[in-house]
Amino acid sequence: MSIMQETIEELVQFFRDYYPDEIGQLAMRFPRDQKSLYVDFDDVYRFDPDLADDLREQPERMLEAFEEALSHYDLPVDVDIGGAHVRIYNLPTTLDVEQVSRHSNIGTLLDIRGQVQKVSAVKPRIQTAVFECQRCSTRTEIPQTGEQLQEPHECSGCERQGPFVLAEKSSDWVDHQYARIQQPPERTKGGEGETIDVHLEDDLIREFEAGDRITLTGMLDIETPDRNQSRAFDTTVDAQAVIREESDYEDIDVKTYRDEITAIASGEEGDPYELLIDSINPEHKGDEDIKLAIALQMFGGWSRGGRVRGDSHILLLGDPGCGKSTFLQAVDDLAPRSTYASGKGATAAGITAAAVADDFGESEWGLEAGALVLADGGIACLDEIDKVPKKAVSSMHDALESQRVRVNKAGINATLNSRTALLAAGNPSEGRFDPYQPRAQQIDLGPTLMSRFDLMFMVSDSPDVDSDREVVEHMIRSRRAAAKQELGEELTEKEQRSIEPAIPKRILRAYIAYAKNEVTPYLPQGNSEARDYLQQEFLKLRLANEDDESSPVPVTFRQEEAIERLAEASARVRLDDEVTKGDVDRALGLVRKSMEQVGIDPETGEFDADVVETSQSKSQRTRRKRVLAIIEDKQGTTVEEVAEIIDETEKRVRNDVQSLKNRGQVYELDGEVRPT
Template sequence: MARAENAEIIDRFEEFYRTYYRNEIGDLAQKYPNERKSLYLDWGDLYRYDSDMADDFVAQPSQMRDYAEEALRLYDLPVDVKLGSAHVRVRNLRQHTGIRDIRADHVGNLVSVQGIVRKATDVRPKMRNAAFECQRCGTMTRVPQSDGDFQEPHECQGCERQGPFQINFDQSEFVDSQKLRVQESPEGLRGGETPQAIDINIEDDVTGKVTAGDHVTVTGILRLEQQGNQQEKSPIFDFYMEGMAVTIEDEQFEEMDITEEDKKRIVELSSDPEIYDKMIGSMAPSIYGYPDEKLAIILQLFSGVAKSLPDGSRIRGDLHMLLIGDPGTGKSQLLQYVKKLAPRSVYTSGKGSSSAGLTAAAVRDDFGDGQQWTLEAGALVLADQGIAAVDELDKMRPEDRSAMHEALEQQSISISKAGINATLKSRCSLLGAANPKYGRFDEYEPIGEQIDLEPALISRFDLIFTVTDKPDEEKDGRLADHIINTNYAGELFTHRESVPTSNISQEEVDNVTEDVEPTIEADLLRKYIAYAKRNCFPTMTEEAKKEIRDFYVNLRSQGASEDAPVPVTARKLEALVRLAEASARVRLSDTVEKRDAEKVVEIVRDSLEAIGVDPETGEFDVDMVEAGTSKSQRDRIKNIKGIINELEDEYDDGAPIEEVFERADQVGMDRDKAEHEIEKLRRQGDIYEPVTDHLRTV
């Protein structure tokens, strides 16, 4: 009876193949076994054909897979090919199971999980069927191998003795195997939960396709593995998955479900003339002020368009932004809010991050079989196609910061550790926050000199904002009102939630919370960003091109004369283009218009004026930030060194310091500036004092 039932299921599968997969099976037959070994079935097709069969496939996947593969072997092919060991792999289940939602009820079922590959072992051959040769009589005994321990024969089938046996590798069957550890995607986690992971064993033609950092959807059969060792076995079991199909999800925000109603609201919002103000109002409303910084962060969330050129090269569309400011100005709060908003984001803080933790670590552990080196993806890889928020940048060790250079510009991370050479993708935007060199800004020193980060790192940021905290009675009054009201709103809300006999009405809470409510709720804003990034790829209009070109060329022309500083580099031009594209995306527009260009020129001008103006000359000077010294300062250093050089030959003990000041005065340099430069040169070890009040160059 059971056999007739089995035959019926196999017949149903054959009929299903003929109805839905005729072409795919023909293609598989032509490419089998060198190019393709598997037939991929869409679970939705199976459900449309026969819903009971599709449900059985989820409930009893091992059995149904055997029937499906048997039906494939019996299928009449036009070419003379036997699909002897072709696999049938099912994917696109109706719903995904969260890794943290897997329970005992799922064991033995077909489940689909989404996440990011945290580790992947090398592809290794696994013995499926072992052939043992008896050393006494030469009889061959075959023992099938399962996932558990290695099975050896108990006795020889020929001479009935218990060995000794030797494995005959030529007669044994092997299959490629690989083990992956897939961790929950960071965007699914809210409220600081620790991400959970599941190990997945994959075999044959699906191995070797993914690396650490890839976002994947894996469909497979949930199995159990006993904890403990041979001596002490535990009643607790671990889950693992026998992977059937692995799909690399390269699309951003694949987890964002945008309904028709959401689309309607998004399109309605995009045509609102005050959309930019509404966006700014939705960005961390509990933090008072900072309209420019908030607009820039919104543009960063939307990002420019990543462009691929015909020669295969790629221009990044992601914007990098740095906030440098006094303590207590709400920088970390902004970063935390961005982590909440961005669909794929990672937050990390300077002191707690090493270069390996940011990029990728080569780890040696027992993952897989035996000790082997595997790559573990770091924060910038996990934030691929999202935002990496790095707080306390200035507290990191310089060698750890230098690990970010390649990730910021080339958007990849190259690793050469422990014999592993790999390049991982890190197409993310970086939002950094740092304090000035002395903890607070000193208003008597140029801001460029107070930024204690390497020039190579700073020049990669598209926008740098300085947040200074100066007392101002009117502004402080408004800030105090805002903070007190925010806290009062929180008090009322908490009181109503926590005290059973609370006499505070919902209306009172609503009245107070109006100020701190985002104008567009966070959930809709996330969907808005996802929708814009998915559907909008704006192109430049001639007016926008002209506006950006004129701004750049005018700025550059200020540095045309011989002794003028270089006001701005070509990197800023790319930044302008990216910002203008992001501005068009905010309006869901397919074209970058003049108003977008004007808006971003204003933002870049503000950013440059804050840090890139030489306080002595009032001119834009890119080296203030990108090299750490302004042109006027470099000229002074050159002059001072020149004066010391001239004078040290005239005096035996070196150049007398008073004489140096006199000469400096003759070339128009103030005494205090000359003293400042001499002190700086002395600290750097470029000059020294052989005798008191005499100087020599090194």
């Protein structure tokens, strides 16, 4: 008996011992509903360690033996499962994408963990081509390997060199697809992660979409070289099995830090919210409200099966040099799952997803995931959002609210998950804030996109002797502490706090992952202190002044949803499934702070919610009506004359005229402003 035959008989016994029920199910479902039997590598190892070693080192030969053994398996019913695949998964070692393309891995079976960056369209691929001689009609079968179609050298009938015609219906075909797998963004050491191209066939196609996290089992192959190719070879992976991740944080070690997490959440180490504030961007002094908001954003609210958004979106807008980008960099470093992108030169594909021209395989178009899809289950950090092209901005609207990205182009019709919190930063429309204009009016993002943000914080560079002295002292102390740490010198407790987070990064990442996976907080049903408090306070915000019926409506119901999301995140910090009055109060404080920063009318110094909703204060709206009335009455006048009539500065009137021009209500001609 040959060695191969002995191996097949041994594998038949393996199937009898370990997979009788699974094979019975395959027999009932084959081939329409199921084409493969998934086999855990651990089972093979327990059955025979030598077989397991051969499987890893000689996968092509051993997989052929597995499938041959499966076809010889005695079934209780007369069913032929010949042609069924055996797919091995769960190898003892899982490689990152950057570890795959090594010469020692060529031809071996590997487990690779990564994120799907791009997938091609599905196309038929020929496996065995049947050619018909046009001279004598003799047919010749040619097994196909590589990328190029191989024809017969000569006809086996008339022994002439063709010509030949491919007999499509008699040839053996399989559906195939290409995918590009990348190193997950949060596991890269800056910049874009390495990628590897993967070839999938038969029932492995369409097992995942761009943005999915997967563990893929496959064989590393070298691509067939061209005649003039260099000694360096490109590699691809021939996929054998694909397992999509069930959890968003499978690679985070939670068990090791479970005791520390419980101690922090219960308050044994101090106020957990203060610890979180001290753990986010410790080198940056001040802005405690922003730090608390970002902490709650990382923990997130509870998403109800994709029907109700649980993620909070935050916008940091401010003068250059105020440290906005440092918050984004800190979150990108701390969050268990994150992406970082810049608005400069961004495209819709770079931010959401798009059908793009392929640069691998023979397909014409592929589906490529952008930052919001790649950060699914985590946080996307988008710097310089004010520089994002308008077309890319419009693609963000649906992605931020419904948390799905829809792509319909070039025959591709796909919906991808973008269950992502967005932390964005940018500058005012004129580069720096104008103290004489409402800040909301200086946000050049459009009201639709602005309404997607739960919180907006304005970071301005306003000189203040006392606070500036504190900031400078903190900067000097942090820089000195970093130098002493680099030189191996001992740090004082104050120096340590200036550069080290209160909660170490590895523990905080595990803390966030555990809370998001295990804790599902919500407001209690029926009469409860938290629910009643939220209703009362939200009505106060919404009605603003119950005695003044003309008072503008300060907030919409979007803010109520924002408060609930933040309150749920606050409960998650304590690992509590019930939202309390304290959680609601913490969320309300942040929402009020955000609204005040955006909605202060610089002309009155008071909060005007119209600024939040329309980027135009009530005083502006009233004055612009007067300006328009004067222009219409005079049928043409100058800015200077209008300013004198209403006793207002020319700069302010000129801004009002520009707003009226933008709305098409007036135009300028020969130095005069005229009604349209």
